[in-house]
Amino acid sequence: MNNRNISSVERLGVKPLHLALFAALGVFLQAGATRAFAAAAEGKPNILWITSEDHGPHMGCYGDPNGMTPHVDALAARGMLFKKAWSTAPVCAPARTTIISGMYAPSTGGEHMRSMVPMPAGKKMYPEFLREAGYYLTNNSKEDYNLRKPANLWDASSASAHWKNRAAGQPFFAVFNTTVSHEGQIHSNPRPLKLDPAKVRVPAFHPDTPEVRHEWAQYYTNVSAADAVAGQHLKELADAGLAEDTIVFYYADHGPGLPRGKRWPGNFGLQMPLVVYFPPKWRQLAPKEYAVGGKSDRLVCFADLAPTVLSLAGVQPPEWMQGHAFAGRFQVAGPEYIHGFRGRMDESYDFIRSVTDGRYVYLRNYHPHVSHGQHVDTQFNMATTQVWRKLFDAGKATPAQAAFWQVPKAPEELYDLQNDRDEVLNLAGDPRQRATLERLRAAQQAHARRIRDVGFLPEGEIHARSEGSTPYDIGHDDAKYPFERIFATAELASGLKPEATPELRRALGDADSAVRYWGVMGLLMRGPAGVKPATADLQKALVDASPFVRIAAAWALAEHGTVSESRRAIEVLGEHAPWDKNNVFVVIAALAVIDHLGPKAASLRTVAKTWPSDGPSPDERFKSYPPRLLKSIAAQFETGKQPPPASVTKAQKKKKA
Numbered sequence: 001m002n003n004r005n006i007s008s009v010e011r012l013g014v015k016p017l018h019l020a021l022f023a024a025l026g027v028f029l030q031a032g033a034t035r036a037f038a039a040a041a042e043g044k045p046n047i048l049w050i051t052s053e054d055h056g057p058h059m060g061c062y063g064d065p066n067g068m069t070p071h072v073d074a075l076a077a078r079g080m081l082f083k084k085a086w087s088t089a090p091v092c093a094p095a096r097t098t099i100i101s102g103m104y105a106p107s108t109g110g111e112h113m114r115s116m117v118p119m120p121a122g123k124k125m126y127p128e129f130l131r132e133a134g135y136y137l138t139n140n141s142k143e144d145y146n147l148r149k150p151a152n153l154w155d156a157s158s159a160s161a162h163w164k165n166r167a168a169g170q171p172f173f174a175v176f177n178t179t180v181s182h183e184g185q186i187h188s189n190p191r192p193l194k195l196d197p198a199k200v201r202v203p204a205f206h207p208d209t210p211e212v213r214h215e216w217a218q219y220y221t222n223v224s225a226a227d228a229v230a231g232q233h234l235k236e237l238a239d240a241g242l243a244e245d246t247i248v249f250y251y252a253d254h255g256p257g258l259p260r261g262k263r264w265p266g267n268f269g270l271q272m273p274l275v276v277y278f279p280p281k282w283r284q285l286a287p288k289e290y291a292v293g294g295k296s297d298r299l300v301c302f303a304d305l306a307p308t309v310l311s312l313a314g315v316q317p318p319e320w321m322q323g324h325a326f327a328g329r330f331q332v333a334g335p336e337y338i339h340g341f342r343g344r345m346d347e348s349y350d351f352i353r354s355v356t357d358g359r360y361v362y363l364r365n366y367h368p369h370v371s372h373g374q375h376v377d378t379q380f381n382m383a384t385t386q387v388w389r390k391l392f393d394a395g396k397a398t399p400a401q402a403a404f405w406q407v408p409k410a411p412e413e414l415y416d417l418q419n420d421r422d423e424v425l426n427l428a429g430d431p432r433q434r435a436t437l438e439r440l441r442a443a444q445q446a447h448a449r450r451i452r453d454v455g456f457l458p459e460g461e462i463h464a465r466s467e468g469s470t471p472y473d474i475g476h477d478d479a480k481y482p483f484e485r486i487f488a489t490a491e492l493a494s495g496l497k498p499e500a501t502p503e504l505r506r507a508l509g510d511a512d513s514a515v516r517y518w519g520v521m522g523l524l525m526r527g528p529a530g531v532k533p534a535t536a537d538l539q540k541a542l543v544d545a546s547p548f549v550r551i552a553a554a555w556a557l558a559e560h561g562t563v564s565e566s567r568r569a570i571e572v573l574g575e576h577a578p579w580d581k582n583n584v585f586v587v588i589a590a591l592a593v594i595d596h597l598g599p600k601a602a603s604l605r606t607v608a609k610t611w612p613s614d615g616p617s618p619d620e621r622f623k624s625y626p627p628r629l630l631k632s633i634a635a636q637f638e639t640g641k642q643p644p645p646a647s648v649t650k651a652q653k654k655k656k657a
């Protein structure tokens with residue numbers, strides 16, 4: 001046995017005097033296939049990711065007095081936690097899409113909840129790199145990527161996937177995700193409360209009512225249940241004698257499953273716990289600032305996880321990965337800013353980008369004409385959402401509570417976490433904060449340019465323009481995606497400045513449909529002041545070559561045109577709704593506008609009954625949204641009321657976000 005084999009045996013934690021085991025290892029190391037991975041895997045740590053759904057740092061180790069998380073607290077006491085970790089997206093699929101690729105989802109076209117796009121040409125998901133490094137790869141069990149994965153991405157990805165099924169001596173990378181803390185569990189599967197609702201700290205944006213206190217107490221209870229699951233995984237590791245051989249991460253997939261948490265890309269929706277443990281054996285791979293029981297101020301986000309895990313496995317992260325490795329051989333200094341985003345959530349479109357430097361949080365609302373509390377069926381199932389909305393409708397919400405529901409949204413929001421942990425005092429208009437505002441605005445714009453954010457295309461155009469290629473690749477091709485022109489028009493449109501109106505009208509004549517789209521959207525966002533002087537241009541836009549320009553123009557005229565203009569515009573929307581005549585993205589876009597108009601579009605009531613609720617789609621993941629919108633539209637036409645009462649079918653409940 002050569003020295004190389006002895007060293008790998010020693011890394012496995014085997015005492016050299018255990019000769020019998022030594023001999024056995026000698027035999028297996030001679031086997032050809034095994035030798036290949038043993039060589040590749042030499043000196044590699046096991047890596048275990050314990051993940052949970054939908055919760056922020058409401059845990060003892062993060063200093064929350066109501067936290068009931070002894071297992072993760074103990075892990076943090078012997079490891080380290082990150083005080084400022086962001087999931088990048090406030091909802092599952094886009095967040096997980098960012099993790100699996102090491103790229104912010106808006107650069108790959110995978111930002112929408114849910115969607116499906118091809119991986120950028122020549123780029124790989126992180127498990128592919130780990131396989132080459134000799135790892136046994138398991139995922140138990142949620143994937144939910146908006147990127148098409150290669151066959152056999154994991155050695156096992158199922159409810160029975162487990163590191164224990166690896167070959168002898170093979171290092172493992174294992175993910176276990178629990179849904180016990182998922183949003184849906186708050187209302188559909190209540191556990192006996194472990195926290196007295198009277199002890200809850202209700203944030204300033206939520207109303208302080210018994211319903212809200214109850215759901216918060218339920219949330220803490222469910223986070224505690226997730227902690228117990230983490231405890232089981234850690235015990236299993238210890239029982240197998242692997243605790244001191246394995247690097248452990250604990251994190252949640254985004255912020256709390258409560259309204260203005262999940263789906264909202266501010267700090268409350270994006271901040272997640274991240275606790276890491278490096279056993280002494282692998283301490284040399286730990287973050288530079290690692291200290292037992294320590295708390296790191298470094299900014300980390302989901303884009304960092306792929307490069308970090310590659311770095312831990314001894315693989316140099318490729319240049320195209322957009323995050324920063326915070327541990328391992330190839331760790332680098334942390335970034336000055338981390339970023340967040342929101343696109344479509346289920347059936348409702350919004351478009352927000354956010355950034356933090358760790359103290360200030362900046363949100364850029366590119367769709368200021370819709371509220372943060374826009375109707376999303378799943379979210380309206382919660383008592384908190386319902387009671388909050390009712391109080392707002394009754395005029396009883398405080399300004400901090402009302403902002404969530406108001407339209408238009410401020411184009412920019414700026415919060416100081418140090419003085420305003422609930423993010424309710426928007427400082428964007430405060431002259432004393434001008435330098436901070438400009439700095440974060442510049443950081444957000446620079447990031448959009450750096451990653452070539454393709455979210456500035458209507459969702460259907462992301463797909464149409466990338467046919468035969470990928471959204472990422474066309475995003476980097478100025479001929480197919482003239483980023484600067486589109487971005488500038490989106491900035492102008494959503495900035496809401498009245499003096500921009502003439503330039504927006506000129507944008508309607510641009511050769512690029514996305515520039516025309518933002519021109520129309522900018523007029524719509526300005527309400528009658530934008531639409532009335534431009535009705536002739538908008539009527540021309542009703543016959544634009546791009547269906548997304550036509551739909552946007554119809555929305556503007558339906559809302560703010562004359563009676564006859566509005567009638568014709570609603571007819572145009574109706575022409576884009578049948579799934580047997582339009583592609584699924586056109587259908588979703590048109591139905592979303594009709595849903596938004598609600599009773600105002602009731603002239604479509606009869607014809608709407610003929611619209612198919614099924615049709616062709618490039619992927620199953622898009623198919624549940626037209627039926628949801630059709631149901632919501634029908635309910636509004638029936639009742640003449642907007643928004644419709646919350647209702648989710650059992651089938652939809654099963655599809656957890």
Ligand SMILES: [Ca+2]
Nearest residue numbers: 053054092657
């Ligand atoms: Ca989730």
